[in-house]
Amino acid sequence: MLLEVRDLQVEFRTRDGIAKAVNGVSYSVDAGETLAVLGESGSGKSVTAQAVMGILDIPPGRITGGEILFRDRDLLKLKEDERRKVRGAEMAMIFQDALSSLNPVHSVGDQLGEMFVVHRGMSRKDARARAVELMDRVRIPAARERVKDYPHQFSGGMRQRIMIAMALALEPALVIADEPTTALDVTVQAQVMDLLADLQREYNMGLILITHDLGVVADVADKIAVMYAGRIVESAPVHDIYKAPAHPYTRGLLESIPRLDQKGQELYAIKGLPPNLMNIPPGCAFNPRCPMAQDVCRTDVPPLYEVDEVRRSACHFWRECLHG
Ligand SMILES: Nc1ncnc2c1ncn2[C@@H]1O[C@H](COP(=O)(O)OP(=O)(O)OP(=O)(O)O)[C@@H](O)[C@H]1O
Ligand SMILES: [Mg+2]
Secondary structure (H helix, E strand, C coil), rough: EEEEEEEEEEEEEEECCCCCCCEEEEEEEEECCCCEECCCCCCCCHHHHHHHHCCCCCCCCCEEEEEEEECEEEHHHCCCHHHHHHHHHEEEEECHHHHHHCCCCHHHHHHHHHHHHHHHCCCCHHHHHHHHHHHHHHHCCHHHCCCCCHHHHHCCHHHHHHHHHHHHHHCCCCEEECCCCCCCCHHHHHHHHHHHHHHHHHHHEEEEEEEHHHHHHHHHEEEEEEEEEEEEEEEHHHHHHHHHHCCCHHHHHHHHCCCCHHHHCCCCCCCCCCCCCCCCCCCCCHHHHHCCCHHHHHHHCCCCEEECCCCCEECCHHHHHHHH
């Protein structure tokens, strides 16, 4: 396995108390595989990813338990300089907002080239040539001319392509894309997503794709982890989940996807809000919003039940959910 996160726990110490942002998360991704991580705002998707990348805000954040095994090393046991090497060359992250991730005062060619100068010891001239190649790779038209341009001279979609190029420059084994298309127009979103999926296949990378958008997931992901209040509540191969969810929260997410064939119909939304992480409800954290909740759900935290060999659900009533 390329990456295996085991029972990860992350807390944030704030003035109001301790927020348990990640509460025993386990997931894995192999070379050539795409794991989609889903869940509403605040469920711990980004914090988990930041812990994997080693870019968590510490303090106020703190990793209080678990392991992050990457190519058979526990990243949490590495020294900071070793960790930095892994982060630079073996894994990379793509963020939502390219404009704030790219440096406004350097041309995109210089920024892309810098990767090769610093990490590969290339001359400026060779690095520039590689930058043009990379821009071609991410299908930026007229790359040879545009290599001298600055980030603000590109459209949002093109900037996102440049960030993808930066992430892929050193051919990392793992890429984490945190809502990579959220800030883009719908049509551009699809193009950028297609590009990312193509490159993932070409480079045989492991890809963790964090998204709100269940619509894109079906096309690109191999498997899905659904997060709620810092936990994984369901994990399964992508097709199983679309056939029949084994957790009422997953079902709620699926039913909130806008469908073109049901135009005009009112969109289903999961009622209520996710819990305050400083005060997670007893029992199943989803119980106050769950249409299937029974007494046991208000008292007993559901373990991750084995629905089958490849599928897990943290619902006491996963059978009813699956067949209902
Ligand atoms: N720097 C921080 N300081 C304090 N608390 C934080 C910090 N970063 C995250 N948190 C806490 O961790 C929780 C999970 O945050 P995270 O960014 O992982 O959510 P997310 O699932 O990525 O949501 P979104 O979809 O909005 O990006 C937040 O609700 C917040 O309580
Ligand atoms: Mg996030």
